[in-house]
Amino acid sequence: PRMSFQIPPRLLELAGQSLLRDEALAIPALEELPRELFPPLFMEAFTGGYSKTLTAMVQAWPFTCLPLGSLMHTPDLETLRAVLDGLDLLLAQKVHSSRWKLQVLDLRDVDGNFWSIWSGWPVRFPEAWSQRQTVEDCPGVGRQQSLKVFIEGLCTKDWKLNECLAYVFKWAQQRKDLLHLCCKSVVIYEMPIYTLRKFLERLDLNCIQDVTMCNHWGLYQLIGFVPYLAQMKSLRKLHFTWPRTDKVIAEFTSMSLSFRPLMYIDPILMNHLYRLISCLVTPLESLAITGYWFSEPEMEDVFMCPSMRQLRELNLTGVTLRGLNPEPLKLLLENIAATLQILLLKDCWVTDAQLSVILPALSHCHQLEIFDFRGNQISRVSLENLLRHTTGLCELSLEIYPVPRECYSYDFKDIYWQRFLQLRAELIEILRDLRQPKRIIFTTIPCSYCGRRAFYDLEPSACNC
Template sequence: MSVRNPLRLLDLAGMSLLREEASAIAALEYLPTELFPPLFMEAFYGRHSKTLKAMVHSWPFVRLPLGGLMKTPHLGTLQAVLGGLDVLLAQKDRSRRCRLRVLDLRNTGQDFWSMWSGDGARWCSGSLMAPVAEDRSRTEQPLAPLEVFIDLHLKERTMDGFLTYLLRWVEERRASIHLCCKKMRILSFPLENITKVLSMVQLNCIQEVHVNCTWHLYPLAMFATLVGQMNNVQRLLLSYIHLSELEEQEEQDIVQITSQYLRLHHLRDLHLESPTFLEGHLDHMLKCLTTPLNNLAITHCLLMDSDLTHLSQCPNIRRLKGLDLSGVTLTDSSPELLPVLLEKVAATLQELYLDQCGIMDSQLQAILPALSRCSQLRFFSLRGNLLSVAIMKKLLQHTSGLPNLSQELYPVPRESYSSQGILQPGRLAQCRDDLFEILRVLGRPRVIWLNSSPCPHCGDNTFYHPQPVIYR
């Protein structure tokens, strides 16, 4: 023990109690509220399972943020806490101390533990009793099922022991326990296992879903029916859904998938990465959107001119704050389509990503008037497109009047490369000087970043050698 950092009396009291677990358990009914969290932490880190179990059914707060103590899931601790909940569920009359309604297994609650351990701000007597006062008002209501909160991350082919044990425990107590999940991430996980897991989750609790699986249309359609029941989803991210040639049955699957959006009345952010099934079918999805989106990302796929037309005509994109079309090849698209789309979102757009879209000088020239009217734009990225110094000068001129634009990521001008596509440092320096000169003429303090081509060894999304051009 350091002389400079002596243990507090609360810490010493907790350590003394835990030397004799039976005495500690017997004292819980009379233990001051402010001693509960420090003693729980001592029992948690010391793996005193009997004390943890007893403290759960005497817990004097509505929420037990257990996840805030677990950097990594620990099965033994979980078993002790769930054992305490079993005692609580079996009691006809709860302890006068216990007000527990929520077990939170997410990585939250650190502020709660730091406050009671003395690591946070100093607390007064009023703040000590505030959680208890809040809990007491809730106990006047009829007892509802206990809620267990968890963020689900399903990956590989099997679940770890922690999650397997928790789900089995919940399954055996369906009437008394609600398993709630606000964020769910699925990475290469079999559909049949996903279905089993979700059968135990309150689907209307889910607010964010991220799926990254090499599925074909049929499993995606099956999963979409589950998404349709998650009527409080706000963010939906689908990545790498594979598709071969469309057949009649697959056309029906697309309709089944997109029709589920009709049920998502709270959807605000939609991210679709490599959605090959949407080529020529984007209108099916767009017409099923029921609420205005805040952010829309459709990336690394092919879209037909008809798709871009439907996108610009969709009433639910008019309030977009973020638009990401990175990796959507626009080289051969009609030059008037992208300007029309930008005009529709110009009043609200704050972030625009057009990376690796195959945009050429003529296409950038076409969108400059619409771009200059995006008065709320703060972030703009054009990386991975082959553009000349001349068109980039025009770009800087058209965007110089945007008051909020603070982050700009542009490609290294094509004059910086040799005929073999090799970046030439001397040419790059000259291009940077040319762009600096136009910034000086415009007279507004500004920093732009130039990124060279995507690294062929690190993947399409990796850009290297960022070069700042700074005018202050």
């Protein structure tokens, strides 16, 4: 019979384990340590808390990038300090040693592949390893510092609560002439403007590519934020979020359609969203404005901003369009038809008449891959017309449509499933005569009792009620 056996540790691995048992021996030996032994030895020193060895290994690190964030699943301040102490000793050198390879300290949890290759773990994304062999570009321009430090996206709610992050901030601030701290995304919750300024002034605004704002700011706070937004010259994605749940939508949907949803927005903020959009100096790739209530002049101003002309993603989930002139949205779709890949018009209260205005522009968005139109109470005729206008959109991989209003009771509290299934079969047949859909989903409005939506993909799925 064939004998199974376990491959014994290599001599290099045994040597590394022996070094860690005697830090006094390990540190001088790093000068002669083979390159391939650094990652496994570093992992052992990191998890074992060998602070002196870690500090010395950082100074002798033979790769351009140290992806520390992938090891810090349970952050330990003392271990982090040991790593930063090693960087301090490197930065203090007036003449750089020829062995100094390290250019990037990456504190994001994005590159477990590096450690996988040296430890024998399964490699999660092989292509990512080849892409990370060179030093990652930073959006900030003109940086001459010898070291770049990348950190995860920041949230204003918890940046003071994370002691490791707070320590990195303070450490980097004291060495800003020697290193460059790069953060590419921030999430801003409602907070006093002076606190926000203190937060933003710790960052290089040139590096920020993605901003999410979750608040009901008044005009004073908004005006205070505009100068900082204008400095974000690498900004690509801008998301405005006002909380609005499916349960709330369901409650309003069950009301008479002659009423608009009663969503509170600070009246001082109304008509000032344009102030933020207009200050941008570079075109956006992604814009999300969710749960908002536009005034008609504001919608026209925002949608016609020059920074909107190259959007790849437009998310207007929960933006109430009922009763508004659809022409600005039509013109925006015409302007971005060549680039738009994702369009989310979920729960916008679009009417039949409004849909008929924007359909010609929508039919020219030939790069569109994802289209979400659920939660709009349109008729069967309008839905059929919408499907016909998607005939030339060959890139569509996911389409989500609303169940037409003929399938509901008069108060929208109940859905007639047999009527819907018959209608759905007829609509699918019409669509298949025009093109072959890759994935198409029909959804109901949220249930007025539990707030969940029922959907029909391959099989119907009801809500919990």
